[in-house]
Amino acid sequence: MSTATRDHREFTVTGVVQGVGFRPFVHRLAVELGLTGFVGNAAQAVVGEVEGDAGAVAAFLRRLRTDAPPLARIAQVRTRTVAAPPRPGGGFAIVASSAGAGPRTLVGPDVATCPACLAELFDPGDRRYRHPFITCTDCGPRFTIIRDLPYDRPSTTMAGFPMCPACRSEYETVTDRRYHAQPIACADCGPALWFEQDGLRVTGSDAAVAEAQRALMAGRIVAVKGIGGYHLACRADDEEAVRRLRERKLRDQKPFAVLAADLATARRLAFVDDDEALALTGPARPIVLLRRRGDAAVTAGVAPGNPWLGVMLPGNPVQHLLLAQVPGLSLAPPDALVYTSANLSEEPLCFDDEDAITRLPHLADAVLTHDRPIHVPCDDSVVRVVDGQELPLRRARGYAPLPVPLGRALPPVLAVGGELKNTCCVLDGEYAFCSAHIGDMGSLATLRAFDRAAAQLTALRRVTPVVLAADAHPGYQTRAWAERHAAAPQLVQHHHAHVVSLLAEHGRIGEPVIGVAFDGTGFGTDATVWGGEFLLVGADPATFTRVGHLLPVDLPGGDAAVRNPCRTALAYLAAAGAGWDPDLPPVAACDPAELSVVRRQLATSAMRSSSMGRLFDAVASLLGVRQRIGYEAQAAIELEDLAGSGAGNPAAPLPPFGLTGDGLLDHRPVIRGLIERVRAGADRAALAEAFHRAVADAVVAGATRAAEATGVRTVGLTGGVFQNVRLTRLCRDRLGAAGFAVLTHRLVPPNDGGLALGQAVVAGFVAARAAQPQKGG
The missing domain is CATH 1.10.357.160 (Tetracycline Repressor; domain 2)
Structure with a gap:
């Protein structure tokens, strides 16, 4: 082959590219195309070099995007020609990770058990048969176990579980599905599952699961440790158990979620269309709000007076095992459980084992638990499906901390969100990173949870904020927190933040919009309560005009x-x-x-x-x-x-x-x-x-009047009122018929769970403007 046809390129791939099987994918691709070189993880990216036939190198760089693993999210592929000679020895290698400096790579969310692992979980011939922690590069915990980047086992909560020879072999074999799967484990070397009730401990996975099933069938409330925290479970058709659960959680009427064994069970409980089925069975495994069937086998106390059921399917091996029959036993397991976070109403999710010792005895009769530590708590996500699209109501497991690309770099900012449905948000370069749902800031425990979430998010990104952003409401705990931690936090009007969050998730920051922000309560610039607002946000997203x-x-x-x-x-x-x-x-x-x-x-x-x-x-x-x-x-x-x-x-x-x-x-x-x-x-x-x-x-009338005055023909629908799907559809259809382009939420919730994103972007623009050199006279 002539040297004139050869090419030598360095490549850098950013996005969600660690913990998703990206390096073995690159290795397989390079070998397939006959290229030499190397690939490795750095804190900020996947990096490497390829050398070989110019056509093959071009195909390699193109397929980095088009053929990437299913869980990868490619943000950017950068390349440059390398003048150095090829690496000696030929071949293509995966090299050790390096921490490095500069921006950090993106962290993937926790992902539901993949079909391949699920098949192995219930295959008696597989060495991980009924192993409660089965995982591979395509599934399992990510965000909740990561302590630092790059994403390698020593930087996760799996560091305390040395791999056995069999797992080590899989981990080091580049063609194996578990190559560098950081949570890899088996019954010989992984975490252990056990059951506790009345001071007695039952060890061994099957024995522990069987005891949990017996307790549930007997009407007990069982706390179950999952990937992101503890849940409380009881039979969904047991009226007395559900009543006691409400009594213990101090949760009078708010609906509980239901964990269904499979899609067929979900369809017996609620009406499920094809798009809702996709949401239920997708890798995020959110709670999906579905219209309840009249003959659903759930007691009325699960969702009193509510026609909707929040249904989810098993998303981790422990849940799959809990709803499947234990071999050799005649006990039939429940096929639907009430499955709600283990906490008192208005308190944060219980996730720490020491905390569980104190809190769980007041909530549960028994515990099914394990010894893999949870570093970052993460509650269940909640969505509705509207015309084939997910509308997030609570963004947490399966979605956080996937970033919102901003399309431009902004100074580092920490936004502390609102008082209800709190999340925080960090700006890091061209990305906004929203925390998982934290909760309502009505207790000292939730404030501590917020402290932890803000510290974890900034540490994971290695961000030192130049400014803190908060809601302008003088009585919010989050504003008080910001004022304790910064001399002059940037205060952002509530509905302004709602509108900018919508622009940010659509990548339209700087484009003018008539924002219709409808919600329950927001502190207005005139010190009254706002919540039925028409706001014009223009080329400068840091400012707005109230136009109605x-x-x-x-x-x-x-x-x-x-x-x-x-x-x-x-x-x-x-x-x-x-x-x-x-x-x-x-x-x-x-x-x-x-x-x-x-x-x-x-x-x-x-x-x-x-x-x-x-x-x-x-x-x-x-x-x-x-x-x-x-x-x-x-x-x-x-x-x-x-x-x-x-x-x-x-x-x-x-x-x-x-x-x-x-x-x-x-x-x-x-x-x-x-x-x-x-x-x-x-x-x-x-x-x-x-x-x-x-x-x-x-x-439509308000938007038309504003459009006639401003020339703006894009309308954004945001705020908690637009969780109302009926209203959203009516507004969208009527606005469309009137010639408006309409934006609605798809990445962050329209409710206050999306506030921090808007606050962060507003504060980022203010900080960027302040950092610009001033023109002298």
Whole structure:
């Protein structure tokens, strides 16, 4: 072969390229193409060199992207010509990892057991038959076991489990599926599973699983240690067990998730379309919200009064074993379990073994546990499927810490998120890294969990933030945390952060958008409660203009109104000039003393609120759907479901929202129309649907007015209200028909779980501007 046809290239591949079988893939590709060289891990990338026929080198570089392993996420492939002669000895080698300096590589999320490992798990002839920690380069724990980068075994919580000769051979054989699979283990060298109940310990995987199954079938609550933390499990069809679980968790009405043995079982519990089946069976294994079947074999206490079930399928070997029959035993295992995080309501997930010793005895009757440490706790993700696309409601296991590419480099920032559904976010170069779901910042335990998550995320990225970003609300614990850790944190208005998070996940930072930010509560720049906002965000994402909003009302009693939709409804009745007649459901729900309290609050101490979330609560109350709530957004969720049941036979349109020249949406005509029809005995479902349509029409009207003033024809729908799929579809379809491009969430939640991303980007732009040299005069 002529030397003129040869090429020698250095390559650098960034993205999620460690722990996904990328180096053996590169090795196989190079050998197939007859190339020599090497490949290795560095902290920031996969790096290497190839030398050989120029056509083969070109094919190699092209196929690095097109043929990459399924779990890889390629961000960039950079190459340069190398003038040095070929490496002596020929061949292609995988070389040792180097830590190095500079940006760090991206960490992959935990991944559900792959089909190949699952087949081995239940193959009596395989040496890992029924091994609770079976894994390979295509599946298993990643994020939750990594202590440092590069991703090698000594940098994970598997460092304390020396490999046996058989595992070592697989680990070092480049053609093996487990080549450099860092969590690799077997029964001879891996972690151990055991069961504890009433002070007795049962060891041996099958014996431990069998005892856990017996306890579950007997109505016990069993704590199960998984990949990212402990769960509490009980039979989904056992009314008494579910009641005791609610009592112990202090969780009165909020739905529990259900772990189904397989897709067939999930279909017996709920209606599952093809797109929902893909979400259920995908590598992330999220909880998917599905419409419950009327004959589902789950007790009503699993999701009281809720037509939806949060269903997930087994995502790790312990779960697979727990729902499968133990060989040699006649005991039939449960095929569906309530499976909820092991914590008290509003507290963070229990994941540390020492913490479990203190917390679990108050929650569980028994424990199925193991000795592989969890370094980073990670709760279950929750999604809805909307028109074939996942809508994230809680972003955690299976997704975190996959980054959001920003398309431009920004200074390092730590954003601390909001008060509910908290996450934090770190900017590192061209990427934003969002933590897994942390929780509601209502307890010291959650604040400590936040401390840990922020420290882990910044340490993993080796980022020293130049600025901290926080919500502008003066009462948020997260803002107080930022002010304790920085002299002058960047404060970002709540709904501004929502809109920028949506732009960031779509890679459209710097493009103008009319952001429709609807939620329950956000601190406004005028010190009132916002939540029904039309914001213009332009080429500078660090600034915004409020171009419209819902007409504010006086909200009596603050949080008391949130917990009691009937009180919110009374405020809207008063604002509409309607009397508190006892024939109206919110009035009938209050005794004279409560009515007197609300009347006095409205006259003296009410907070002004433009919240669309509160308007949904008020309408739910007015239609008799829900007067008191047991968990966040319960009234709005039930109103959405009622609207869906009335979609096929909607009422005549309600009077439209008023719209003033300055973009003020007046809800009073809608409220008065609802009052009139409620008194006339109109169908509640039809009225709920008519209200949804009226809100969607108001969104179009508000966006059209803003577009006429600004020329902007892109609308973004964000905020917790847009977890309402019925409203989102109506708005999207009507906006599209009016000629708007519409952005909705697909990577981060529309709720406050997405706030930190928007905060980080806003603060990053402010910091970048401050760092630019100032032009002198």
